[in-house]
Amino acid sequence: MYKFITMLFACLMLSSYKSYSTETIAVGGKVIDETSKQPLSGATITIPDLRISVLTDQSGRFRLRNVPARGSFLIELRFVGYETLTRVMDLSKENDWQFELKPTLIETQEVVVTGTLSSGSNKRNSTTVNILNKDKLLLPSSNIIDAIAKSPGVSQVSxxxxxxxxVIRGLSYNRVVTIDNGIKQEGQQWGDEHGIEIDQFKANRVEVLKGAASLIYGSDALGGVINLLEPIPVPEGEISGEFLTNYSTNNGLVGSSVMLTGNQNGFVWRGRGTYKNAYSFKTPVGYFPNSGFNETDFSGMLGLNKSWGYTHLNFSSFRNNIGFYEPAFDSEGNYVGEEGNRFFHDDFKxxxxxxxxxxxxxxKISLNNNLLIGTGNLKLNLGFQRNQRRELEDGPDPSLYFNLDTYTGDARYYIGQKNGWEPVFGFSTEIGHSENRGEEFLIPAYDTYGVGTFAYIKKNWENSTFNVGVRYDFRKNIGKPLEQDGESLFQRFSNQFSNVSGAIGFTHQFTERLNFKANAGSAFRAPNPAELGSNGEHEGTFRYEIGNPDLQPERxxxxxxxLSYDGDFVNASATLYNNYIHDFIYAAHHGxxxxxxxxxxxGQVNANLYGAEASLILHPVHFIHFENTFGYTHAQNTSMNRPLPFIPAGVLRNELRYEPEIKHLQEPFLSVGMANYFAQNRVDxxxxxxxxxxxxxxxxVGATFFAGKQPIKFYVSANNLLNKRYYDALSRYKPGRLDQSDLNLGVYNPGRNITFGVYLPFVLKRSN
Structure with missing residues (x-):
């Protein structure tokens, strides 16, 4: 921990030095309607790589102060009801810009993606990316993954x-990387009964990168990446925030969160607190005992946004308490507790x-930096995480207590664009140290070390891009021995793996509307310590797990x-993919x-996963929005010629949304949708x-009302409105095989759930 704090201090000193050595200017301009030429008030102008933004005033004008006097930067312009516009602007050549935005009925794909090596327009990024903004993240959900699992190709193990x-394209656990503020989340990715330890309300935007991403993030990114982005600091002189709260009828879930943020002469700050509480969830046939939870989260940021770039210190605390229940019944089929007593209504609630x-x-604590050096820039992210898992069987003292400390560092140097070329070089490292502090054990205490380096280059033409990159990774795992009651529970293991991976991508814009992108790449995943050395009962999964120290990396x-099309009244896309994985690792039961x-x-097998994703959005008139999405994954264990286990079922989603114009209301809507899940008969x-x-x-249904000038958004949302009995293919509570043990769950997924919510953004101070 001392070394980590020293590194943070060194970065802050470097940032302070840069602040005295960079020439600054102010640039500005005007944003107007392309057709009417009228100014647009309230449009957002953002430079993502500098983490700065500003709003246009009543005359459509804006001004960005204290920006670098030289260099080219990607600028994003957004305004409700208009196509998002992205431009690369040379700050040394222009300082009075005029942007024309085109009205649209459909959300455009011309948005900036920051989770790839080179920030840029989604249309010019060869990786397939789904982007969810704040309005979609506000839709009722019980956690951050539940909020994004409705995207094509994305699902969840619940x-x-x-x-x-x-789950991205059939892959999950350690095969999907979660990035939070530039830091790779390290916790309980390998465990069935653990979620992502991140406050669902703090993300302002989520980028879901689908496909192999080892070139960027090294080991584990076989299936894809979930990049969680907190809000860009508000304009200088502003103090603002938000309050949101919701209540769900199914399990009494109450969730509330409050955030406050400000910017004073480039000193930026943000703080957030969240609390959630729920009792047992209800299926169409009744409640499932002791399935409630409560969660308390705090997070904050302190930083500097200057002409030399930015440095932000982020910190967060996440705590989640979750009940577990191993089903037991009386003679009448009622759930009973460990003492044989029946659960009653008051117990469920x-x-x-x-x-x-x-x-x-x-x-978690992290330092995120982007330092402008000459015509290029250095992005440096340093992080420390402590993940603690306590399992309490019959009292406050944990029977199983697992502690994991992880140190991460990631440095990328961007040389700067020249004649359309964008070279990037990078280096990353990771150190993990775990301890078992309880009396029960599942996996051995271990140390893990990883290091990687890469080179990447992208070439831009008027209508096309080409990118290629190569990466080398080294990883070492050391499992520590343990004896219990004179018997060896864990034996020492030590293994090391190295890998060379690469990627190549291409995009082409046939017309202003029709766009094509393709990507090919290799990736790898080193086996994690749970797969290598586990030996014990996995509480909450109702199974005994045994690791294999001889596992090889997945490749x-x-x-x-x-292929995508963005029209005035039609938005459509279609994606095909194939992913062959050599030495695919999974746990299997053999009787x-x-x-x-x-x-x-x-154990290990070879596997092949292929599938398709598609979307079709229709806007026949300005107040009708008809969205249709489809996703399907076919996964085969090619070594044994049978299906891979626990693969999501194909799903077709249809939503009809009515957005009338009602006086004194902003963005009123009424929507009805169906989620059609196919049968999943391809199982092991x-x-x-x-x-x-x-x-x-x-x-x-929902709308934004106004109390004076204060907007307040109200909404009511119903899921599973008809209270359908069903088992999701990836639910861990679905029925097991009757011939395997006395334990047979067979718990339906949650029944009808109606959520009432309020969202209140507010401004306490705004500069003139």
Missing amino acids: TGPSISKP SRTLQYPKQDIRHY SYQVDAE EFIDNLPVYQY EEFETPTAGYTLVNAS
Whole structure:
């Protein structure tokens, strides 16, 4: 920890030095309607790589102060009801710009993507990316992954409403990387019954990168990346914030969050607090005992935005308490507790969790920097995380207590654009140290070390781009031995892996509306310590797990291609992909039991996953919005010629949205939708059961009202409106095979849920 603080101090000193050595200027301009030439008041102008933004005034004018006197930067302009515009502007050549925005009925794909190596327009980025802005993240959800799992190609492994893990194109766990403020999230990715330890309300925008991304993020990014972005600092002189709260009827979930942020002469700050609480969730046939949870989160940022770039110190605290229940029944089929007593209505609606339960805590501090050096810039992200997992069986003292400390560093130097060329070089490192502090054990204490370096270059033409990159990674894992009651529970293991991966991509804009992108790449994933050395009962998963110290790294070879069309009344896209994975790792059950629990042992096979994603959005008139999306993944265990287990079912989503014009209301809407899930019969029949197809009906209504000049958004949303009984293919509560053990869950997914919500953005101070 001392070394980490020293590195933070050194970066702050470097930032202070740069602040006295960079010439600054002020630039500005005007934003108008392309057709009427009328000024647009309230349009947002953002320079993502400098983390600065400003709003246009009543005359459509804006001014950016204290920006570098030289250099080219990508600028994004956004305004509701208009196509997003992106431009690369040379600050040394122009200081009085005029931008013309084109009205549109459909959300455009011309938006900036920052989670790739080179920030740029989505149309000029060869990686397939789904982008969710604040309005979509506000839709009712129980956690951050639940909020994004409705995107094509994205789903979730769920353990009731409290726990969700992301799945991208059929891949999950350590094969999907989550990035929070530029830092790779390190916690319990390998565990079935653990979610992502991040406050769902703090993200202002989410980028879902689909496909192999080892070139950028090294090991683990076989399936894709979820890049969570907090708000860009507000304009100078402003203090603003937001308050939101919602209530859900199914499990009494109450979620509230308040945020305050400001900017005074480039000193930027932000703070947020969130609290969530829920009792047991209800299926169409009744409540499932002790499935409630509560969550308390705090996060903040302090930083400087200057002409030399920016430096931001971020910190967060996440704590989640979740109840668990191993089903037991009386003679009448009612759920009973460990003492054999039946659960009653008051028990289901109690917000006091019973034992067993788990207490998950995650603390994180990071320093994010972008320092302008000559015509280029250095992005440097340093992070420290402490993840603690406590499992409490019958009292406040944890029986299992797992502590993981992770140090990460990532440096990327961007040489700067010249004649359309954008070279980038980078280096990253990761050190992890874990301890077992309880009396029960699942995985050994371990140390892990990783280092990687890469080179990347992108070439831009008028209508096309080409990019290519190569990366080298080295990783080492050391598992520590442990004896218990005179028997060896864990044996020491030490292994190291290295890999060379690469990627190549191409985009072409046939017309202003028609766009094509393609990407090919290799990736790898080193086996994690749980896969290498686990030996014990995995609480909450109802199984006994045994690792394999001889596992080899997974290696992935993937191609994908996307064709998209952005019209005035039609927006459509289609994507095809194929991902071959050599030495795919998964835990399988082969009929063995320990203490009446099925034994799952880790092994390797070769696998092939391919599929398709598509979207079609229609706007026949300005107040009708008809959105349709489709996603399907076909996954085969090619070594044994049978399906891979736990692959999401294909899904077709349809939503009809009516947006009338009502006096004194802003953005009123009424929507009705259906989520059509196909049957999933492609399962590993040794230990997995198929699921039937089903259709869920959803609806929502909302609008923004005004109390004077203060906007207040109200909404009501209903999920599973018809209270449909169903099992999701990725639910860990779906029925197991009856011939495997006395434990057979068979718990339906949640039934009807109606959420009432309020969102209140506010401004306390704004500069003139």
